[in-house]
Amino acid sequence: MSAREQAPAARLHIDWTRCDARGSCIELLAGRLVADEWGYPSAPGMNAAEQSDVPLRADELDAGRDAVELCPRLALTLRAPRS
Amino acid sequence: MSEVLWAIGRTSGIVSLILFTASIVLGILTRRGRPLPGLPRFGVVMVHRSVSLLAAVFLVLHVVTLLGDSYAKLNLVDVIVPFLGSFQPFWQGLGTVAFDLVLAVIITSLLRHRIGDRAFRFVHWFVYALWPVAVLHSIGNGTDGSSPGFVLLVAACSIAVVSAVIWRFSARSTPPPTAGRPSSDPRLVQNRPGRSAR
Ligand code: HEM
Ligand code: SF4
Secondary structure: OOOOOOOOOEEEEEOOOOOOOOOHHHHHOOOOOEEOOOOOEEOOOOOHHHHHEEEEOHHHHHHHHHHHHHOOOOOEEEEOOOO | OHHHHHHHHHHHHHHHHHHHHHHHHHHHHHHHOOOEOOEOHHHHHHHHHHHHHHHHHHHHHHHHHHHOOOOOOOOHHHHHOOOOOOOOHHHHHHHHHHHHHHHHHHHHHHOHHHHOHHHHHHHHOOHHHHHHHHHHHHHHHOOOOOOHHHHHHHHHHHHHHHHHHHHHHOOOOOOOOOOOOOOOOHHHHHOOOOOOOO
């Protein structure tokens, strides 16, 4: 089921000026993010805006929090879903 | 009693040296975004944090037990202000410098999300000064700074740190792509700001 069929619980904001392709968020959110060819996180099936504000389902929230906590570059923040 | 404290003080010092060595190597792995066999990238970040905190716990134990030592005659001022000690003030002072730096690094790391990336990284650079200072302190001040076992340990730790640091500052600074599917839609990639590698 995609995040669009279900109301997203949060958005994972990625600050591209900070992200350095360390990849730990990609491992933690394996169902949502994949590495692009340079190792940067990318959300398949999402539109351009959603690449920087990836909608997360409720069951992805915990992994999202871990990703925010562990990102070595502090590039990630959780935001309220777009209404 | 004093003998026991001294033994604990020595042992905890050695343990924290080993743990700080591991912490430097793990920090560099975090920096390079490399997984270890059986340990994913986010695991490396977590283990780096845990090992560093554990090293600091042993360091505190090291200092606290030697506060009671009749040789070192440490007092609370010597713990924070270097080079004032009565027993080998220079070598002991190096230990104090390292201790202060560890405090600064740990505090800024734990407040990372609050103080921001710049302040965190600035203070984190001091780890590269901290480690050699701590090693000199352990050789100069330690009861068995020149015993073969200790020399061997210091040599092993130095090899680990020096090779990690060489690797840190050599080669390209961006880690290789994470294993995984590249995004299929090229439009998404073009819309991505902040990307330098092309
Ligand atoms: C005194 C103990 C510590 C030592 C010796 C240490 C050592 C290091 C080293 C050598 C690096 C690589 C830095 C570079 O070359 O850019 C590093 C990076 C890092 N450390 Fe530590 N560290 C310590 C404590 C901590 C703690 C407690 C945390 C908790 C969050 C932490 C989080 C990080 C992170 C997130 C990075 C990656 C920074 C980046 O890639 O920009 N460190 N550490
Ligand atoms: S963990 Fe942080 S630096 Fe690493 S890829 Fe994700 S956002 Fe970028």
